[in-house]
Amino acid sequence: MRTIDKRLTAKLAPVLVKRAPTLTLAFDARCKSRLAATLDNGEEVALVMPRGTVLADGDMLVADDGGFVRIVAAAEDVLVVRAPSVRLLTRAAYHLGNRHTPVEVGAEYLKLEADPVLEDMLKRLGCLVAHESQPFQPETGAYGGGHKHGHDETFSEDYALAQKVFHEHHDHDHDHDHSSCGHDHHHHDHDHGHAHR
Numbered sequence: 001m002r003t004i005d006k007r008l009t010a011k012l013a014p015v016l017v018k019r020a021p022t023l024t025l026a027f028d029a030r031c032k033s034r035l036a037a038t039l040d041n042g043e044e045v046a047l048v049m050p051r052g053t054v055l056a057d058g059d060m061l062v063a064d065d066g067g068f069v070r071i072v073a074a075a076e077d078v079l080v081v082r083a084p085s086v087r088l089l090t091r092a093a094y095h096l097g098n099r100h101t102p103v104e105v106g107a108e109y110l111k112l113e114a115d116p117v118l119e120d121m122l123k124r125l126g127c128l129v130a131h132e133s134q135p136f137q138p139e140t141g142a143y144g145g146g147h148k149h150g151h152d153e154t155f156s157e158d159y160a161l162a163q164k165v166f167h168e169h170h171d172h173d174h175d176h177d178h179s180s181c182g183h184d185h186h187h188h189d190h191d192h193g194h195a196h197r
Contacts, residue, residue, distance in 0.1 A: 003046045004069055006062040007053065017060065020068040023047075026076050027102070027113075027136045030055040039069065054140050073135030079119055081110040082128045092127050102138035111136060 004023075022040045029035060031054050035047040045063070049055070057073035083089040093110055096103050101118060104111035112118060114131060122129050 001044055001046055002063040002065055002067070003048055004061045004063045005048045007049065007055070008060040008062055008068070012060055012068065016068060017070060020060065020070045022070050022072045023061075024072040024074045025055065026074045027138065030071065030073070040072070045069070056137055057135055073137055075133045076136045077114040078111050078132055078134050078136050079114055079122070080130045080132050080134070081112070081122055082108060082130075083126065084128075088126055092122055092125055095121065095125065102136075104136060104138045112138070 021043065023037055023045070024040055025035075025037070029037070032047070033049045033051045033053055037045055037047050039045055047061075055061075055071045057071060059071040061069045061071065063069060081089070081092055083092060089108070089110065093103065093105065096110065096112060096118065099118070101112055101115075111134065113136065119129050
């Protein structure tokens with residue numbers, strides 16, 4: 001049995017992409033780092049990815065024998081949410097985010113796994129909600145498990161980075177240069193209520 005253990009970051013020639021056997025997986029399976037799977041051609045494989053990897057539709061993976069496999073996002077039962085205004089769609093995204101619901105964000109729609117409680121909430125907000133069978137590719141979040149190219153940091157490293165950024169912007173006893181952002185905070189210490197004695 002072949003083991004698939006790498007995600008390719010380089011672009012492959014279209015002919016190689018086209019020739020590669022496919023592995024069709026639902027979103028839940030694309031989040032697993034260890035998985036016994038069956039390629040669409042019937043071959044049994046072991047998927048062993050770095051922890052925190054979230055595979056996306058079109059990702060090219062490399063097996064231990066050097067062969068390529070292309071990921072296909074399976075069609076799933078999803079709710080496709082539209083709204084008569086951008087503000088309402090944004091409100092819907094806010095309420096879904098508050099519930100830590102995986103959501104795919106499109107230009108004019110939100111997509112989430114079918115859930116009757118969330119469907120009811122969205123309809124009460126005034127959104128238009130349709131049941132469809134489509135591939136599901138939600139946002140992977142600011143704290144890790146992201147769709148990273150070329151390197152796979154762990155959740156704890158991402159979380160530590162997020163905490164560091166948060167503290168840099170919320171702790172006013174810091175002493176570092178913000179001038180790379182196009183402005184310099186060092187001349188504004190009095191704005192933060194610091195006593196200068």
